[in-house]
Amino acid sequence: MPHAYAPDGTALHYELRGTGEPLVLLSGQSNSRRWWDPVVADFAAAYTTVTVDWRGTGESERPDTDTYSTRGFAADVLAVLDDAGIGRAHVYGTSMGGRVAQWLAADHPDRVERLVLGCTSPGAPHGVERGPKVRRALAQADPAAARRVLLELMYTPAWIAAREAAGQTEFTTLGDPGMPAHARRRHLRASARHDAWDALTRIEAPTLVVHGGDDTFNPTANAALIAGRVPAARTQLVPGARHAYFEEFADVATPLVLGFLADS
Known part of the structure; x- marks a missing residue:
């Protein structure tokens, strides 16, 4: 798998699949490119997909330095695009x-x-943060119980039960299991400090804002807030979906995004 070097010299691993116009797929906090594993093939059938291991995850380097921020991660993505020889691309980012x-x-x-901005937020100063009940549940001392809470914030109980009954117990959206503690802390801090409220009005690209209708991990109200700031953005809620709408409701979300990307 190829790698690029960030402005500070950090090695960043990425993966290219498919052919056609480039499409960058950006994963959530504390997750590697594997976040997209369940659906990337559907996008690679129409586009050259670019998936990235954030610094601190996957096969990228994991510096324990103050170099983690959402704006810094954007610079990392540019380094990947430059290394891959991609000047301009479609971008689909979910969560962080x-x-x-x-x-x-x-x-x-x-x-x-x-x-495409999926299940995301403009940042704490102006966005809608998850409630204290959710925060307390995620912070509990029992790792197994906290993992279960996160799982149920990502997916509906019926979908979880069906997968578990079929013996499918691996979920790619619950965090990179090989990620060191210092990188987890720095990812959390980077996401918590995000504030792009003023910057949203400068976005020129045609924009689709997608969100699960029942998302309490990153509350659904953030979709309207973002769309209200980005010029000519449009919003699409996925009814009944939680945070990982793009996986559980892929039969709805993937055609929606592909249709938007193909619209000229």
Whole structure:
């Protein structure tokens, strides 16, 4: 798998699949490129997909330095695009990846063709934060119980039960299991400090804002807030979906995004 070097010299691993126009897929906080494993083939059938291991995850380097921020992650993505010889690309960012995509589109409009912001937020100062009940549940001392809470924030109980009954117990959205503690802390801090409220008005790319209708991990109300700031953005909620709408409701979400990307 190829790798690029960030402005500070950090090695960043990425993967290219498919053919056609480039499409960058940006994953959530504390997750590697494997976040996209369940659906990447559907996008690679129509596009050259670019998936990235954030610094601190996957096969990228894991510096224990103050170099983690959503705007810094956007610079990392640019380094990957430069290494791959890609000048301009469609960008689809989900969760923290959507926060990174906001900076990428606002600061580098010449590099973003069409933009999809999924299950994301403009940042704490102006966004809607998850409630205290959710925060307490995620912070509990029992790792297994906290993992279960996260799982149920990502997916509906019926979908979880069906997968578990079929013996499918691996979920790619619950965090990179090989990620060191210092990188987890720095990812959490980077996402928590995100504030692109003023930058959203500078986004020039046609933008689709997608969100699960029942998302309490990153509350659904953030979709309207973002769309209200990005010029000519449109919003699509996925009814009944939680945070990982793009996986559980892929039969709805993937055609929706592909249709938007193909619309000229």
